[in-house]
Amino acid sequence: MSRDFFFQLGAWARWGWKAKSWRLTHPPHLFAWFEAVRRPMRQEDLESLRRAFERNSTPLTAPDAGAGSRVRGARTVGKVARTALKSARQAGRLARLAEAVGAERVLELGTCLGVTTAYIARTGAHVTTLEADPVLAAAARSGWERTGCAERIEGHVGTFAELLPNLMATWRAEGHPGFDLIFIDGHHHGPALREYVELLRPWLRRGDRPAALVCDDIRWSPSMWHAWETLSAEWTVAVDCGSSGWLVEGSRLTPFRRAVRLR
Numbered sequence: 029m030s031r032d033f034f035f036q037l038g039a040w041a042r043w044g045w046k047a048k049s050w051r052l053t054h055p056p057h058l059f060a061w062f063e064a065v066r067r068p069m070r071q072e073d074l075e076s077l078r079r080a081f082e083r084n085s086t087p088l089t090a091p092d093a094g095a096g097s098r099v100r101g102a103r104t105v106g107k108v109a110r111t112a113l114k115s116a117r118q119a120g121r122l123a124r125l126a127e128a129v130g131a132e133r134v135l136e137l138g139t140c141l142g143v144t145t146a147y148i149a150r151t152g153a154h155v156t157t158l159e160a161d162p163v164l165a166a167a168a169r170s171g172w173e174r175t176g177c178a179e180r181i182e183g184h185v186g187t188f189a190e191l192l193p194n195l196m197a198t199w200r201a202e203g204h205p206g207f208d209l210i211f212i213d214g215h216h217h218g219p220a221l222r223e224y225v226e227l228l229r230p231w232l233r234r235g236d237r238p239a240a241l242v243c244d245d246i247r248w249s250p251s252m253w254h255a256w257e258t259l260s261a262e263w264t265v266a267v268d269c270g271s272s273g274w275l276v277e278g279s280r281l282t283p284f285r286r287a288v289r290l291r
């Protein structure tokens with residue numbers, strides 16, 4: 029077993045020890061968000077799509093663009109669907125968070141097969157999503173078309189480092205109002221996470237209504253955990269939900285830095 033496996037075991041045990049119930053939250057907007065995500069959205073047609081991906085044996089040809097895949101042997105769409113996709117519950121929770129935030133525009137780093145992307149698009153938000161692997165991106169696109177989600181999703185193929193500078197130049201030129209929700213779920217390497225957060229923070233919508241930046245897999249490795257600890261000290265509101273961490277931006281925030289149990 030890898031060192032990261034033992035790290036994850038210890039990190040989860042520490043979280044279980046210190047996490048407090050969501051019911052003990054005072055800032056009203058956070059309380060409302062927690063209440064919303066406790067009842068994850070579930071979309072049966074998207075779950076059928078997930079099952080179809082799990083049976084798909086198409087091989088992936090491009091090397092992993094992130095922190096290295098933990099999938100053993102040859103990578104196929106099916107293996108990736110079984111190991112890298114967020115579960116129905118996680119995707120459904122993120123969709124509820126998008127609703128609670130009142131999200132009109134969402135940015136996702138790490139489309140993979142686009143099941144979570146489709147869940148978020150089902151809330152009515154427009155989702156911009158980035159994926160390096162062309163086979164995964166093509167499979168995701170065909171899934172969005174089959175499930176009627178494609179018109180609210182803008183998929184870009186390339187690495188985050190290649191795509192973000194050009195996208196940001198376009199957003200600047202178009203006077204983009206910023207994203208209500210940003211979901212970073214790819215390239216699970218601590219220094220990379222910190223760079224993406226720094227780069228994307230100015231693209232969170234400003235104003236009275238708080239906006240959220242969700243960092244996924246914060247207990248993936250020591251470097252991811254170290255990045256999260258650093259980030260959470262820098263933001264006024266940083267919620268450690270276990271597998272993901274939420275950083276919140278807004279004009280009138282009450283400081284809140286805590287591990288929260290959503291059940």
Ligand SMILES: C[S@@+](CC[C@H](N)C(=O)[O-])C[C@H]1O[C@@H](n2cnc3c(N)ncnc32)[C@H](O)[C@@H]1O
Pocket residue numbers: 092093094095112113114119136137138139140141142143144145158159160161164186187188189213214215216
């Ligand atoms: C954990 S999966 C994303 C899961 C998906 N967001 C979900 O909710 O099911 C991470 C994805 O990010 C992609 N990825 C990793 N590093 C990347 C990078 N530097 N640039 C673009 N895509 C990257 C991988 O190819 C992979 O498909």
